[in-house]
Amino acid sequence: MILKRYNAKSRLLIKSQIGLVILFTILCIHPAISQVQEKQPVQDSTADNKVHLFVEEMPVFPGNLNAWIYNNIHYPEAAKDKGIEGRVYVRFIIEKDGSVSDVKIIRGVSPELDNEAKEVIASMPKWFPGKHNHVPVRVSYTVPVYFALRSTPPSVERRTFEKYLKVLNNEEEKLKTGLDTVPQASFDMYRLYLKKRYGSDNAAYKRIVTSAREQQQSSEIMLSIVMPTMSLPVTDKNKILQFYKEEWEEQIRLIDSLPGENFITEYVKITPRFRANTTLREIKIRDYLGLKKFKRYVEDCIFSPGKLIRAVIANPFIGKWEKISENGVDTKNVLQKEFYDDFTFSCSNGVSGTYKITNGRYLSETSPSVKIKDIMEYHASYEYEVNSRILVLTGEVKLKLADGTQKNIQVKETWRRIE
Missing domain, CATH: 2.40.128.20 (Calycin beta-barrel core domain)
Incomplete structure (x- = not known):
């Protein structure tokens, strides 16, 4: 049974307009607060201009970020006419005074949707800034914004930590007896599929290694969204990120180590190692955090939906x-x-x-x-x-x-x- 790295099928907030539905999910929400942020800027008491990803006190939006974006975002008419929909990733910096700066599209869909997502994020009011050692610091945030012309409520399997842990333990026991091998029938089918899709070993290598790097980028984006909201110490978050990076680097190393002449055949042979590396990553995180913290990590970082999504979803x-x-x-x-x-x-x-x-x-x-x-x-x-x-x-x-x-x-x- 393959462990899933993420289940990023977020629950969607539906916005109907002339038969069209806008769906967008913001996964960087913190609990809403009732106080209104003071207008005067936070006193800059540090010369530290470094941009942080994780800090002891993450920035907090002054209200319900879901509702604010919901009331300010508009589906571009040009995108509607063209039938364009998709997910736009926006990265920005929350400055020491809580203002939003350096808004960038790090993965877009189209100029119409990208510009709308960027403009809405750039127009946000000031946040309560992030703090490290009780001092305001600059913090990087990433937000995915979903645009869709139809509503398809997801069918969600309700999982439990106990089930996940059982699967992980079973995978761990299987690894002790050695890696799985690809059954011959599956091996031949997958090899022929890759050959037909890419045509040559060289073309297959270029596309597969590019795809692996794209998956790494997607994982980095997801971690940058989810991990700041997790109630774990910064040192634990950095350690988790390290384990993920080790897995990504190993995957790229394995692909690069294969011979160019017979790349497709050799690649099919090593695919069980990718699954094993994901299992090993989770084992490392489990052993490092201990079961209590690991449960929090699984529910926040692996399960989607889960406790984290219940708190941050745009529903x-x-x-x-x-x-x-x-x-x-x-x-x-x-x-x-x-x-x-x-x-x-x-x-x-x-x-x-x-x-x-x-x-x-x-x-x-x-x-x-x-x-x-x-x-x-x-x-x-x-x-x-x-x-x-x-x-x-x-x-x-x-x-x-x-x-x-x-x-x-x-x-x-x-x-x-x-x-």
Whole structure:
């Protein structure tokens, strides 16, 4: 069973406009804060102008970064007309005074989408700056922005750390008996595929080594997004990054060590070593961090969705909530609701179903089989206000009763995030 390096299928925030949907995921979010940042710049108390990737106190956006970008980004008409969609990676520096500078597209899609993503990031308000040893420092951030003309909610497998650890332990035991070999049938099929695709050994080498470097770049980008948000010491983050770099360098070294004349055949032979190196990387990280920290790393860096994604995804509902009032009256009976990554929800009273987000302002929920008292079906349309802690839903709930009649209720509910 191959260990997955990443599952970067982020949950998407859907923005409909004239039948088109904008999806974008920001993976560098920190918990929203209620204070408003003071206008005066932070006093520059250090001559250190180095740009940091990890610091003891990472920069924090003054509010909900998801909501801010959601309200400021626009799908370029030219890109719509051409049917262009994709993911734009933007890297920028948060200065010592919290301002944003040096905004760059490090991997783009098209001039239209690249320029829109760059302009929105460049126009962000000041952040609370990052600090190292309690002193403001310059910090590099990378943000991926997704543009899509259609909405395809992902089907998400809910994994656990225990399952991941079991797989890793099994892979470790298998390595003790030696590397796997490629079965002859698979070997011949893969070799013929590469030969047909690239034509020659030389062309195959150039494309495969280029692809390996592109994968390395993608991994570096993902780490630069995810790792700053992890609640681990800077020394641990740097050590994790070192283990990843060792794996990348070994992969390039292996490819470069193959003979040019018979490159395709020899490359197919060593493919099990790439899988083994990924396993060894995870073993090194596990042994270095210990199980408690390794669990945090797996959930934040490997699982997507996971605890990290629940906190940073551009879907503000992901997580567990508790109702605290309805129509101005405090809730007496505790009711909890959890929104999942695959656009489903469930409540502690047994109600479950699906939900949709539209226009960045409206939430709709559907439960086709409620089976609570005399209620058979449940449909609701809300206008919502949400931050990291409080969710307010205002709208109409339509209930289909057991006697075939329908009952409509106007509600205003307040929910508190509990997880």
